[in-house]
Amino acid sequence: MIDFTNFKSLTSVIKHFNNEDICKQTLVDVRWGDDVVCPHCGQHHCTKRKDGRYRCNHCKHNFSCLTGTIFENTKLPLQKWFMAMYLISSHKKGVSSLQIMRDCEVTQKTSWFLLQKIRSLYGITDDVALDGEVEMDEMYLGGREANKHQDKHVEGTQGRSTKTKTPIFGMIERGGKVVAMKVEDTKGATLMPIVSQFVEEGATTYTDEANIYYKLDENGYNHVFVNHSQREYVRANDIHTNGIEGFWGHFKRVIFSTYHSVSKDYLQRYIDEQAYRWNTRKWSASERFEDMFKKAAKSFEYTDVLSLSSVVDVVAWKTKHDSYYWAAKVA
Ligand SMILES: [Zn+2]
Numbered sequence: 001m002i003d004f005t006n007f008k009s010l011t012s013v014i015k016h017f018n019n020e021d022i023c024k025q026t027l028v029d030v031r032w033g034d035d036v037v038c039p040h041c042g043q044h045h046c047t048k049r050k051d052g053r054y055r056c057n058h059c060k061h062n063f064s065c066l067t068g069t070i071f072e073n074t075k076l077p078l079q080k081w082f083m084a085m086y087l088i089s090s091h092k093k094g095v096s097s098l099q100i101m102r103d104c105e106v107t108q109k110t111s112w113f114l115l116q117k118i119r120s121l122y123g124i125t126d127d128v129a130l131d132g133e134v135e136m137d138e139m140y141l142g143g144r145e146a147n148k149h150q151d152k153h154v155e156g157t158q159g160r161s162t163k164t165k166t167p168i169f170g171m172i173e174r175g176g177k178v179v180a181m182k183v184e185d186t187k188g189a190t191l192m193p194i195v196s197q198f199v200e201e202g203a204t205t206y207t208d209e210a211n212i213y214y215k216l217d218e219n220g221y222n223h224v225f226v227n228h229s230q231r232e233y234v235r236a237n238d239i240h241t242n243g244i245e246g247f248w249g250h251f252k253r254v255i256f257s258t259y260h261s262v263s264k265d266y267l268q269r270y271i272d273e274q275a276y277r278w279n280t281r282k283w284s285a286s287e288r289f290e291d292m293f294k295k296a297a298k299s300f301e302y303t304d305v306l307s308l309s310s311v312v313d314v315v316a317w318k319t320k321h322d323s324y325y326w327a328a329k330v331a
Pocket residue numbers: 038039040041042043056057058059060061
């Protein structure tokens with residue numbers, strides 16, 4: 001089995017993956033090991049053919065290690081894919097398609113495509129459960145008010161409008177992971193099922209004074225808040241939302257400095273990417289590359305099915321509390 005700790009630089013990736021056979025064999029090793037599984041029917045009885053592909057003895061389909069992955073039908077050498085994956089894993093703020101274009105020597109169109117495909121891997125998240133002390137907050141991206149988060153409550157509802165801006169909702173466990181997603185609106189009825197999905201009951205939640213959070217108490221959470229409209233940002237040392245606001249700051253800096261602007265359609269992928277970076281900030285580049293490689297070698301539907309934004313729609317939300325209030329949302 002390949003030892004990913006050897007990949008300490010882009011050069012080491014280029015040197016190791018210097019031909020297609022090595023690239024494909026590594027994908028086979030990481031994806032299946034010695035136990036090849038048919039991606040069409042899930043059976044284990046597969047025969048290797050002379051051309052390197054496999055044939056399923058059960059459903060009779062032919063397939064390869066690329067079937068069902070982000071690499072399927074690619075005309076690009078796998079070495080370039082792995083180079084792009086390494087670059088994306090090793091840069092703290094992410095890389096632009098221009099940089100991928102230069103470093104991997106591909107066209108900008110190809111570079112953009114590579115980035116979008118690779119970025120889709122970040123949507124695959126293991127079950128996240130935030131517990132203990134959890135801060136939550138909303139942020140608005142786009143429009144002239146984009147940078148005015150701090151003052152969002154000062155003039156009535158200004159800054160919370162979703163007409164020109166896209167709302168993003170985030171939750172962070174102090175000292176732990178962040179979960180963030182694009183949301184339709186920031187009404188309690190939209191946010192509370194998300195909280196219930198990701199935050200363990202009994203956790204202590206920290207928010208600002210917005211009334212969308214009033215329901216936290218009756219949904220099984222301890223709830224404390226600071227009154228931002230009264231210019232109160234920290235109370236009793238630990239009552240604040242500085243953690244999640246730190247993540248928003250990081251997110252905005254990356255969006256504006258590396259990518260300059262982001263289309264609404266792809267916003268969730270950028271959020272997933274930055275949340276992933278935040279959650280793995282103590283990892284080395286080779287650890288992130290290994291994790292990304294394992295995600296990429298898997299067969300999965302890389303459309304948005306698995307992204308966090310759709311979890312609430314996909315997973316049936318069990319109404320333990322307040323069933324009347326949430327019935328409409330769940331239906
Ligand atoms: Zn099969």
